[in-house]
Each structure stands twice: as C-alpha cells, then as structure tokens.
Amino acid sequence: MASPQQQKLKVHGPVAVTANRLTDGAVVWRTRGDGWSADLADAIIVTTADDAIALLAAAQKRDIDAVGAYVAPVVIEADGSVAPGNLRERIRVAGPTFELPH
Amino acid sequence: MYAYDEFDRAFLAERVADFRDQVARRLSGALNEDEFKPLRLMNGVYLQLHAYMLRIAIPYGTLSAHQLRRMAHVARTYDRGYGHFTTRQNIQFNWIKLEELPEAMAALGEVGVHGIQTSGNCIRNVTTDQWAGATPEECDDPRIWAEILRQYSTLHPEFTYLPRKFKIAIAASPHDRAAIKVHDVGLRLHRNAAGELGFEVLVGGGLGRTPFVGKSIRAFLPARELLSYIEAIMRVYNQYGRRDNIYKARIKILVHEIGAEAFAKAVEAEWEAIREGALHLSDEMIAEIRGRFIYPAYETLEDRPAELVEALKDERFATWFANSVHAHKVPGYSIVTISLKPVGAPPGDATADQMDVIADLADAYGFHEVRVGHEQNLCLPNIAQKDLPALWAALDAAGLATPNVNHISDIIACPGLDYCALANARAIPVAQEIAKRFADLDRSRGIGRLHVNISGCINACGHHHVGHIGILGVEKNGQEFYQITLGGRADEQAQLGTLLGPAVPYEQVPGLIEDVVDTYMELRAGPQELFIDTVARLGVEPFKERVYAAH
Amino acid sequence: MPLIENGHIVEDKYVRVSDEDALPEGVPVLVGVDRFLKEAEALKGRQAPVGVIWPNNRPIAEIAPYLGQLSLIALNFPIFRDGRAYSQARLLRERLGWTGPLRAIGNVLRDQFLLMQRSGFDQIEAVKEADAEAFDEAVHRYTVFYQPATDERPSLLRQRLGRTLTGAAR
Ligand code: HEM
Numbered sequence: 001m002a003s004p005q006q007q008k009l010k011v012h013g014p015v016a017v018t019a020n021r022l023t024d025g026a027v028v029w030r031t032r033g034d035g036w037s038a039d040l041a042d043a044i045i046v047t048t049a050d051d052a053i054a055l056l057a058a059a060q061k062r063d064i065d066a067v068g069a070y071v072a073p074v075v076i077e078a079d080g081s082v083a084p085g086n087l088r089e090r091i092r093v094a095g096p097t098f099e100l101p102h
Numbered sequence: 103m104y105a106y107d108e109f110d111r112a113f114l115a116e117r118v119a120d121f122r123d124q125v126a127r128r129l130s131g132a133l134n135e136d137e138f139k140p141l142r143l144m145n146g147v148y149l150q151l152h153a154y155m156l157r158i159a160i161p162y163g164t165l166s167a168h169q170l171r172r173m174a175h176v177a178r179t180y181d182r183g184y185g186h187f188t189t190r191q192n193i194q195f196n197w198i199k200l201e202e203l204p205e206a207m208a209a210l211g212e213v214g215v216h217g218i219q220t221s222g223n224c225i226r227n228v229t230t231d232q233w234a235g236a237t238p239e240e241c242d243d244p245r246i247w248a249e250i251l252r253q254y255s256t257l258h259p260e261f262t263y264l265p266r267k268f269k270i271a272i273a274a275s276p277h278d279r280a281a282i283k284v285h286d287v288g289l290r291l292h293r294n295a296a297g298e299l300g301f302e303v304l305v306g307g308g309l310g311r312t313p314f315v316g317k318s319i320r321a322f323l324p325a326r327e328l329l330s331y332i333e334a335i336m337r338v339y340n341q342y343g344r345r346d347n348i349y350k351a352r353i354k355i356l357v358h359e360i361g362a363e364a365f366a367k368a369v370e371a372e373w374e375a376i377r378e379g380a381l382h383l384s385d386e387m388i389a390e391i392r393g394r395f396i397y398p399a400y401e402t403l404e405d406r407p408a409e410l411v412e413a414l415k416d417e418r419f420a421t422w423f424a425n426s427v428h429a430h431k432v433p434g435y436s437i438v439t440i441s442l443k444p445v446g447a448p449p450g451d452a453t454a455d456q457m458d459v460i461a462d463l464a465d466a467y468g469f470h471e472v473r474v475g476h477e478q479n480l481c482l483p484n485i486a487q488k489d490l491p492a493l494w495a496a497l498d499a500a501g502l503a504t505p506n507v508n509h510i511s512d513i514i515a516c517p518g519l520d521y522c523a524l525a526n527a528r529a530i531p532v533a534q535e536i537a538k539r540f541a542d543l544d545r546s547r548g549i550g551r552l553h554v555n556i557s558g559c560i561n562a563c564g565h566h567h568v569g570h571i572g573i574l575g576v577e578k579n580g581q582e583f584y585q586i587t588l589g590g591r592a593d594e595q596a597q598l599g600t601l602l603g604p605a606v607p608y609e610q611v612p613g614l615i616e617d618v619v620d621t622y623m624e625l626r627a628g629p630q631e632l633f634i635d636t637v638a639r640l641g642v643e644p645f646k647e648r649v650y651a652a653h
Numbered sequence: 654m655p656l657i658e659n660g661h662i663v664e665d666k667y668v669r670v671s672d673e674d675a676l677p678e679g680v681p682v683l684v685g686v687d688r689f690l691k692e693a694e695a696l697k698g699r700q701a702p703v704g705v706i707w708p709n710n711r712p713i714a715e716i717a718p719y720l721g722q723l724s725l726i727a728l729n730f731p732i733f734r735d736g737r738a739y740s741q742a743r744l745l746r747e748r749l750g751w752t753g754p755l756r757a758i759g760n761v762l763r764d765q766f767l768l769m770q771r772s773g774f775d776q777i778e779a780v781k782e783a784d785a786e787a788f789d790e791a792v793h794r795y796t797v798f799y800q801p802a803t804d805e806r807p808s809l810l811r812q813r814l815g816r817t818l819t820g821a822a823r
C-alpha cells in the first residue's frame with residue numbers, strides 16, 4: 001500500500017477523509033461542521049472523486065487541528081455501520097495486529 | 103562509558119528548550135506542518151500510523167544503567183510501557199503525544215539522552231560495534247572516534263540541510279559488526295604496516311530502493327585527519343548531491359553517477375584545502391576525548407572459574423552460555439548478549455519492567471553498562487565469568503535468556519505496516535510466525551547461524567538486502583505479498599541477496615522459509631557449512647526449484 | 654521582507670533589478686547572476702554599488718574573478734531545506750576571502766538564522782516579520798557549539814583545550 005498521500009485519487013466506493021490529530025497523533029476522521037472525530041462513525045462518507053477532492057481540500061485548509069489528511073477507503077456494513085476499507089486503515093483504527101508487549 | 107561534561111549538559115538543556123519552543127510555535131500555528139516537520143524530525147519525532155514516534159539515540163550503542171532506567175520511566179509515563187530497539191542503535195517509543203514530548207525530552211535530557219539527529223537530512227547517530235572496548239579483536243576503541251564524530255556533527259551549521267540523511271558507521275575489528283559497507287560512509291579502523299592508527303574510508307553504501315555496497319575511496323586516512331576528511335566528503339555531497347528527486351538524493355547515487363574515482367578526486371581536492379585547518383585533531387584533543395571514556399576497574403580474575411564450571415553442568419545454562427556469551431579481552435570476563443527475540447514477541451521490543459531488570463543487572467554485575475547492537479539485541483559487555491550463573495538466573499526469570507542469538511528466530515524486523523505510515527506490508531507478525539516455526543531450540547541450533555531480515559517496504563529499514571534470508575513486503579492489488587532473497591550479508595564480506603522468485607502472499611511466507619531451510623539442511627556439505635556458505639556454493643537455483651515446486 | 658544586519662532590522666539600500674529592466678542611476682543594485690556575468694565588464698564602471706544573487710547550483714569558486722567589483726553577495730535558499738548555500742557561504746568566507754556583506758535570501762526562516770550566522774552570513778532577509786523580530790532570541794538559543802565554523806564562536810573542540818579558532822587555524 002503505497003503511502004496514501006502519494007496516491008492519485010481514484011474513488012471506487014465509499015471513502016472518508018482521515019488524518020492524525022496534531023496534539024497527540026491520534027487517528028481522526030473528517031466530520032460535518034469542518035471538524036474531526038476519533039470515531040469513524042462520525043465521518044462524512046462520500047462516493048465520488050469530486051466530492052472526495054472537495055472534502056480533502058477543505059480538510060487541508062487548516063493544518064493546526066489535524067495533519068497529513070488523505071482519502072481513505074471505508075466499507076458500509078450490512079447494518080449500515082462504517083468500517084475501515086483496507087488493512088492499513090484497519091490497523092490505524094484497531095492498532096497493531098499482534099499483542100503489544102506488556 | 104563516555105562521561106558528559108558541563109558543555110554537553112548545557113547543550114542538551116538548550117536543545118530541549120529550543121524544541122519546547124518549536125513545539126509551542128507549532129501548536130500555536132506560528133509554524134505550519136511543512137515548516138515544523140524537519141524540525142521535529144531533527145529531534146527524532148516522526149508521525150506514524152497511530153501516533154507520534156520518538157526515536158532516541160544511543161550513541162555508539164553505549165548506555166548506562168541509569169539512562170536505561172530513565173528510558174523505562176519514559177516508556178511508562180509517556181508511552182505504553184515498552185520501547186523498540188532498532189538496527190541503528192536507537193530506541194523508539196511508538197505512542198508519544200506531541201504535547202508531552204518536551205516533558206519526555208527533558209526527562210531524557212537530564213540523563214544525557216536525546217533524539218538529536220536521529221532523523222532528518224543530517225548526519226545521523228554514528229554507529230559502531232556493540233562490543234567496542236570489550237572485544238579482544240579490536241585495534242582501538244571505535245567509540246572514541248564515534249564520539250569525536252558525534253560532537254563534530256551535532257547541530258553542524260553547514261550540514262544540517264543535506265540532500266538526504268547521512269549515516270556513518272565505524273568498525274574496529276576484522277569481523278564487522280557495524281555493517282559499515284552499507285552506510286553512506288563506512289570507516290574501517292585499523293593499523294597500517296607502520297603501526298599507525300587510521301581508517302579505510304568507504305562511501306556510497308546503502309540499502310533502500312537502490313542498494314549499493316560502499317566503495318573504498320581511501321585505503322588509509324591517518325586517524326587524526328578524520329574530521330577534515332569527513333568535512334570534505336560532506337561539502338562535496340552537500341553541493342553536488344541530487345536534490346531534484348528524493349529517491350536519488352543519497353550520496354550513493356552521487357557516487358554511482360559520477361563514479362567513485364571522480365568522487366574521491368573531488369573529496370581529495372577539497373581536503374587538501376582544509377586538512378591543516380581548524381579540524382586537525384591534535385594529540386591532546388584526541389586524548390581529551392579518550393580520557394572521558396571511563397573503563398571498568400577490572401579485577402584480576404581467571405578464565406573459567408569454578409562457579410562457571412559447576413554451573414555448566416546445568417544443561418539450560420550451558421545452552422545459553424554456548425549461545426549468548428562471547429570472549430572478552432580481559433581474562434575472567436565475558437561479553438553477554440541479551441536476546442530481545444523471545445519466540446512469539448515483537449523483535450527488539452523490551453518492556454519498561456525488562457529495562458529496569460537489565461539496568462539492575464548491569465549495576466549488580468556489569469559496571470553499570472549496557473549496549474545495543476544492530477541485530478536489535480542488548481548486550482552486557484563486562485560480566486565477570488563467576489557471575490554468569492546468577493546473571494543468567496535473573497535474565498531467565500525476566501524472559502531475557504532465550505538462547506537464540508544468531509539463530510533463525512533472532513530476526514531483524516522493521517515496524518512494518520503495524521506502525522509505519524510508509525509500509526506496504528506487515529513485518530513483525532511475519533517474524534513472530536517464523537520464530538514460532540523454529541521455536542524448537544535443538545532444531546534451530548542444528549540449523550546454525552542464519553540471519554533473517556524483514557522490511558515492510560523498499561526503504562529497507564529491516565536490512566532485508568543483507569539478510570542471509572531477506573524478506574521484503576510488497577503490495578499486490580491491496581494484498582500483502584513478500585519477496586524473498588537469499589545470500590545477502592552485512593559483515594566484512596557484505597553483499598546483496600539474490601531474488602528467489604515471485605512474491606508470495608502473507609500466509610505462505612513461514613512455510614516457504616521452512617522449505618528454504620529444509621533444502622539447506624539437505625544440500626549442505628555438512629553441519630559446519632553455514633546456510634550462507636551453502637547459498638554461496640550452490641546459488642539460489644536449487645532452492646528455487648524446491649520451494650516453488652512445493653507452493 | 655525585513656532585512657536583518659548584524660542583529661538589527663535595517664532598511665534595504667539595494668534595489669533588486671530584473672534582467673530586463675534598466676539599472677537605476679546612483680542607487681545600489683542587486684542583480685541576477687546571468688545579467689551580472691554578461692555585463693560584468695560594463696558594471697565595473699558603474700558609480701553606485703553592485704551586488705549579485707549567486708544561485709546555489711553554480712560552483713561558488715566561479716565568482717572569484719569578480720569579487721573586487723562586488724559590494725554584496727546574496728545566496729539563495731529556494732526552500733529552507735535546500736542547504737547548498739551554507740557551503741557556498743563558508744567557502745566564500747574561508748576559501749575565497751570575501752569580507753564584504755553576505756546575504757541569505759529566499760525561504761529564510763527563524764530556525765535557520767543561527768546556522769546562517771555560523772556559516773558566515775551577516776545579512777538575513779527573513780520571510781516572516783515575527784521571525785525577524787525574534788532574531789536576537791533565535792541566535793542566542795545556544796551558548797555551546799561543538800564544531801568550528803565561520804563565525805567567531807569558540808567551538809568545544811578547542812574550548813575544552815582552552816584554544817581559540819584563530820589559534821588553531823593559523
Ligand atoms: C516508522 C518509522 C520509520 C520510517 C518512516 C522510516 C523511514 C525510512 C526511509 C524513508 C528510509 C529510506 C531512506 C533512503 O533510502 O533514502 C529508511 C531507511 C532505513 N531505516 Fe528507516 N524508517 C522507520 C523506522 C526505522 C526503524 C525502526 C529502523 C531500525 C530498525 C530503521 C532503520 C533504517 C535503516 C537501517 C535504513 C536503511 C539503510 C539506509 O539508510 O540506506 N528505520 N527508513
């Protein structure tokens with residue numbers, strides 16, 4: 001998965017805009033009202049390249065809340081809930097795939 | 103140990119204040135991300151998938167017990183209770199908050215530890231043999247020279263915005279444990295026929311997208327001319343290294359494009375102009391730095407004392423001893439490697455509690471000193487042999503006595519897709535699964551020395567090009583695939599591995615590695631022939647046939 | 654853009670003139686390297702001072718024949734991460750013996766001021782007003798310097814031995 005920031009924007013299916021929160025690096029998703037949320041359920045979901053580009057452009061205007069914004073694939077589950085759309089995004093949401101040292 | 107003086111301490115305090123101010127300006131918006139990024143990188147702060155990551159330098163791999171304890175404290179207070187030791191004698195904390203970074207840095211700075219120049223396009227942490235000062239093989243303590251370079255390169259006004267990062271490594275033993283041939287500059291410290299100390303200078307080695315083995319541009323550089331010569335190299339590179347393409351900006355590309363001879367000529371010309379100047383190292387200067395290294399007050403002891411001979415009757419102890427204990431230059435002492443590769447755990451990780459245990463053991467038995475090597479293991483360089491049984495018992499109790507050093511389960515792996523924003527594929531779980539397949543110690547001992555290196559992308563942070571078995575994560579249609587190379591090595595005979603065949607999906611990697619190993623066991627000339635030698639003798643073809651027939 | 658000279662914000666006496674425009678009479682001018690090299694002979698006769706903007710991808714040694722007729726040299730940082738001009742500055746000062754004004758222009762930000770000063774720049778054209786005002790603070794952040802450079806700050810290499818830069822260099 002080449003770093004998503006370097007990818008050309010191709011949109012097949014639902015996507016959201018994601019970034020890392022400036023203060024602590026936490027994964028955040030672009031929400032209504034030009035905000036960010038740590039919960040993917042709050043994310044604005046779009047399905048066309050034009051909408052995604054507009055959403056991303058708005059998110060990139062201000063880089064003081066969140067940094068490194070890009071468009072990430074999501075999937076809409078049968079019950080209507082939103083889940084990350086690939087392994088990279090699943091790891092960003094759920095953390096490393098092995099047990100962390102403790 | 104190198105003892106910091108008031109200058110070093112003042113500098114570190116100023117650096118912490120500088121960074122605190124930079125973070126404040128970023129949080130206030132006075133600096134935008136483009137402006138801030140190089141500043142944070144220069145302090146070892148990355149942004150990964152889930153959080154910021156802080157990379158702390160362990161200059162030339164030497165650490166005091168006190169410093170290690172402080173790292174444990176930082177892991178507990180500002181992170182999630184563990185740290186990751188890397189192939190470049192650094193430690194990384196994966197869950198740091200930007201807001202808390204200045205505090206964490208200050209806590210580290212108090213004990214002389216920092217993240218300065220662990221990232222960014224500057225001269226990075228200078229690395230060397232983790233056995234420096236303790237091994238009978240070396241001609242001089244390479245850390246003296248690494249420290250001289252550390253001082254020289256710290257906040258260098260001219261070389262802080264180079265075309266790309268710059269990594270220097272030094273080896274002082276015939277056996278190279280610092281992988282100097284795959285560094286931007288590799289320095290081989292040795293004595294010439296007249297007995298004078300000096301360096302062979304290699305440039306343009308490196309891994310990543312375009313791997314190269316370094317080329318020798320000077321067979322012998324008198325040691326006291328080190329800084330002027332390095333400055334000449336840096337000045338040529340800073341002016342002529344490519345800046346149009348980040349993938350072509352390393353010095354290896356410049357050396358490759360203009361040729362090692364032309365590069366050497368440019369360096370020599372620049373050097374002629376400055377070698378008698380301010381960077382000339384006088385004997386007093388060298389003695390001053392040398393004098394700041396404190397060596398243990400060794401006792402007069404005998405090799406193989408009665409306590410050791412008695413303990414060797416215990417099979418588990420004997421196994422660990424044979425695997426993890428190495429010859430020391432002083433009779434009655436040993437060098438001990440602490441494996442950070444317990445089967446099934448992330449390679450190179452240590453919990454805060456384990457760090458505390460190791461610090462305590464270093465205090466009790468090891469003259470307060472701990473080392474970090476590029477294999478992502480730790481090392482206690484000065485242990486009296488009579489103390490080995492007690493040390494082992496304590497390490498064993500803390501899960502730190504896995505006798506798999508240099509075995510197939512002693513895997514070097516980068517953070518991969520579980521942490522890293524640049525990754526194509528995961529590396530750590532692949533390492534864990536391979537280690538599990540070879541968890542049987544009799545089996546892995548029977549296989550002998552075999553280095554497996556895994557990188558999650560072409561940047562090669564896991565040194566896959568120079569692993570006896572190299573595993574590189576690539577992406578195919580959104581799925582994790584892995585390319586396997588055989589026959590790489592990072593030592594004095596450094597060479598890049600040869601591709602075995604088409605990439606295979608995640609699930610097939612451990613089985614494929616087992617097939618490779620089984621093939622080796624069948625084909626080797628005898629138990630004395632190491633994996634790497636069998637590959638050298640037969641090439642990859644016989645392996646390819648067997649492995650791909652099975653999959 | 655504010656110009657800082659020896660620590661103070663000063664008025665820029667030089668007028669930057671593009672390659673096409675006529676040179677104004679009687680005022681100091683700063684011109685690009687192409688024009689300068691083309692008109693170097695003619696410019697020798699000019700009554701008012703002439704400065705040149707030397708690009709960072711042109712070997713600085715080539716400026717040597719012209720040093721006598723220049724009153725200002727400006728070196729360029731197209732982006733602050735492009736550090737070629739640090740080497741050019743040091744070579745100008747230490748190798749070519751340039752003692753006249755040396756100006757850093759381009760994407761010049763506060764966190765580079767100290768590096769520039771240490772490399773021999775005595776004029777800095779800052780991008781941001783706030784950075785220029787913080788100049789004094791920015792160049793006094795550190796009191797300890799490990800390596801000798803172009804400035805007069807004593808480096809630790811010899812401070813530890815009680816020697817001065819000039820003492821070791823000469
Ligand atoms: C997650 C954070 C990391 C990032 C973003 C990162 C990034 C990179 C990049 C971009 C390169 C390629 C540079 C080039 O070829 O010009 C590289 C190379 C390298 N990195 Fe990392 N790295 C990370 C973690 C690590 C870790 C954990 C280690 C040690 C285990 C490491 C050690 C190295 C080494 C040894 C190389 C290759 C040698 C060379 O410089 O040619 N890096 N890294």
Ligand code: SF4
Pocket residue numbers: 516517518519522523524525526529557558559560561562563564
């Ligand atoms: S090799 Fe790639 S995936 Fe692994 S740490 Fe380096 S940049 Fe990340």
